[in-house]
Amino acid sequence: DAGVIQSPRHEVTEMGQEVTLRCKPISGHDYLFWYRQTMMRGLELLIYFNNNVPIDDSGMPEDRFSAKMPNASFSTLKIQPSEPRDSAVYFCASSKGGQGFSPLHFGNGTRLTVT
């Protein structure tokens, strides 16, 4: 089991550019979560999917952020246009639902820097 795989590990971009972060969840997991971590705000949930369907996107900061899950093995988080305040570490996590208490398995994150 390779775990949750995120790419790229680091992304540096200029303000106004489009940024796409990618995630491959653990096979067999039916929940996928996108979190953002900053020193000021800690780990914040942006959006989560169940069986590829977005369930709760109330944490998405604004319309510049969008997330998709076209199939069970791939998800993207897109920021367009990016702004310096979007600089953070973005984590993807997956879990196997059904029990209600399943732990999350996190990837190692994408560190985004917007200049």
Next chain:
Amino acid sequence: SQKIEQNSEALNIQEGKTATLTCNYTNYSPAYLQWYRQDPGRGPVFLLLIRENEKEKRKERLKVTFDTTLKQSLFHITASQPADSATYLCALGSDSSYKLIFGSGTRLLVRP
């Protein structure tokens, strides 16, 4: 609004001692609470889960307590080792949603 508080100051202890980390919450009635460990440059890693009807949970050198009256969880690491140095995050969840709300974490440093 829901609030989770963990001590923002780092906990610095001597190897062999017991480390105790605190997680307090307000305006929330979680069905369960989870603890995660995070190392620099890595994602959080799940350690333990405790449900609202459980008072205590143990796993090897780790022990978690959950007091729903005090709205507090304590996380203990006994016989601490330098390898235990990391940031520890608590997270709360409910029955009605798969959303996990995380605290900001406490950094633990175990001196050899």
